[in-house]
Amino acid sequence: MPWLTQLADVARRTGCPVTEVRGWKTRGHGPQPEVQGVVCHHTAGPAGGGDYPSLRVVRSGRPGLKGPLSHIGLGRSGRIYVIAAGRCWHNAPSTSPLHDNSSSIGIEAENDGSQPWLAEQLDAYHRLCAELCKEFGLPASRVKGHKEVNRQKPDPHHIAMDDFRSAVARLIKADQDGDGWPGRLLRYPPVTRGEDVRDWQQAAARLGYELDIDGAYGSASRAVCRKIQRDAGLDDDGIVGRLTWAATFHAR
Incomplete structure (x- = not known):
């Protein structure tokens, strides 16, 4: 090898x-x-x-x-x-x-x-x-x-x-x-700033997902974050660097 x-x-x-x-x-x-x-x-x-x-x-x-x-x-x-x-x-x-x-x-x-x-x-x-x-x-x-x-x-x-x-x-x-993405319930911590949350909600919608903020802290699924970023063209440093809260993606 x-x-x-x-x-x-x-x-x-x-x-x-x-x-x-x-x-x-x-x-x-x-x-x-x-x-x-x-x-x-x-x-x-x-x-x-x-x-x-x-x-x-x-x-x-x-x-x-x-x-x-x-x-x-x-x-x-x-x-x-x-x-x-x-x-x-x-x-x-x-x-x-x-x-x-x-x-x-x-x-x-x-x-x-x-x-x-x-x-x-x-x-x-x-x-x-x-x-x-x-x-x-x-x-x-x-x-x-x-x-x-x-x-x-x-x-x-x-x-x-x-x-x-x-x-x-x-x-x-x-x-x-094929359950890792998309499909089952996925958890990740989104940003707290309002404009960034809207960016994520709009990106999720374009990908056929609905983003619900529940305000409870949870564990990060970084692969999900990166997938959304790649597919939606979101900025790494501008968004992932400020991830602090928990949320869920639900398949529509």
């Missing part, structure tokens, strides 16, 4: 914000031989320090272990950091031949190993794993926690991996069934 230079495009399909770390397309311990699985980690990095303070270590390594240490990083905000396109030292020794350094993609999510997981980060984690599974033709069962394929590791802490895989499987199935 060549260098995984499609990873940034795969990450963007989640609808989450994406940062391409300089040099990622040629970073790795040689090309990635194959992708048979996905391994989920937490960084065990600092408790504070911003969205992804572990970037330097994941990219460049630490004493005794040269980087990159994972293909992808996941910030506390749900931002995805694409770090390497080649093989990474993220799981060895592995108890699974489908989840070692030569056969799997590693994701390092920012967490000190005891902090509660933020809803937006877990949502992005699920979406990222689902998109990776779709890209490489993997079932959700191929998504494993580091703790499941390396007996020496505890990560990702306090995540029940069976529940995690169920969430990934639902996202894969929704896409296969």
Whole structure:
């Protein structure tokens, strides 16, 4: 398998914000031989320090272990950091031949190993794993926690991996069934300024949807936001940067 230079495009399909770390397309311990699985980690990095303070270590390594240490990083905000396109030292020794350094993609999510997981980060984690599974033709069962394929590791802490895989499987199935867009009830947080709300309502109407503001806070479906933006020509910075409230799209 060549260098995984499609990873940034795969990450963007989640609808989450994406940062391409300089040099990622040629970073790795040689090309990635194959992708048979996905391994989920937490960084065990600092408790504070911003969205992804572990970037330097994941990219460049630490004493005794040269980087990159994972293909992808996941910030506390749900931002995805694409770090390497080649093989990474993220799981060895592995108890699974489908989840070692030569056969799997590693994701390092920012967490000190005891902090509660933020809803937006877990949502992005699920979406990222689902998109990776779709890209490489993997079932959700191929998504494993580091703790499941390396007996020496505890990560990702306090995540029940069976529940995690169920969430990934639902996202894969929704896409296969065509339920992700359009169709079923979709939630996203729209803007609060009146003129921006009108922009979204008009855009939704042109796409055959009705936008109802209910004023209750809910979780973001960024993929929906991005879809509306692309189809309706709405400005990214001018609208998505001010999303704060919950709403629903209903198919007409």
